[in-house]
Amino acid sequence: MIAETVCSAVAAAGLGIAVVTAYRKRYLAAARIAAYALVPLGLVMTGVVQWAADTAFSPTAWAGVVVLGAAWGLFATTRMIERRRGGTRAERKAARSAQPDAVAPTASAPSLGPGTRQAGQPTAAPRAEASDDFSDIEAILKKHGI
Known part of the structure; x- marks a missing residue:
């Protein structure tokens, strides 16, 4: 009984605030406030509040x-x-059973030593170009005292 009274009072207060907000020509906000204010009243009318109150004290x-x-x-x-x-x-x-085995578990690691060049592969670029690039950088660094 008290819960229904409190919810009804909250709904009435919310509708009063919505009227004041509408008087200030903020109609969208007033409609939103009225919607929120009508929720407790609807809960009282459907009996949800009585069920919740009975459950809360059980x-x-x-x-x-x-x-x-x-x-x-x-x-x-x-x-x-x-x-x-x-x-x-x-x-x-x-x-573990879903993990595939290695392709060749007994294979050795690849060799990093010098290999033989095959016929279709291009030769490497000359090292002189790389040293020219670095000499320019060294000159700039020396100029700035680094």
Whole structure:
């Protein structure tokens, strides 16, 4: 009974604020305020407020909230532990079996030594051009005392 009275009073106050806002020629804001003010009145008229008030003061409902909280806590804890471990055993085993083997597991690393040039490959550019580029840079650095 008190909850319905409070909601009705909030709705009446909100509609009063909407009227004052409309008087100041802010019609869009007044319409928005009126919409918000009508929500508690609609909740009272549909009986949601009575149901919520009965639920809020019911020990059974609060026990249900505690049970739901415990269930959520268990879900969160087990999920966190699974992530730290990398999944369940079955998931880890499936992931290991799904990984492809190396193409040639006994192959050696590629050689980094000098190789033979094949006929179709172009020759490397002369090193003189690279040293000319660096000599220009060295000249600029010497000019600035670096």
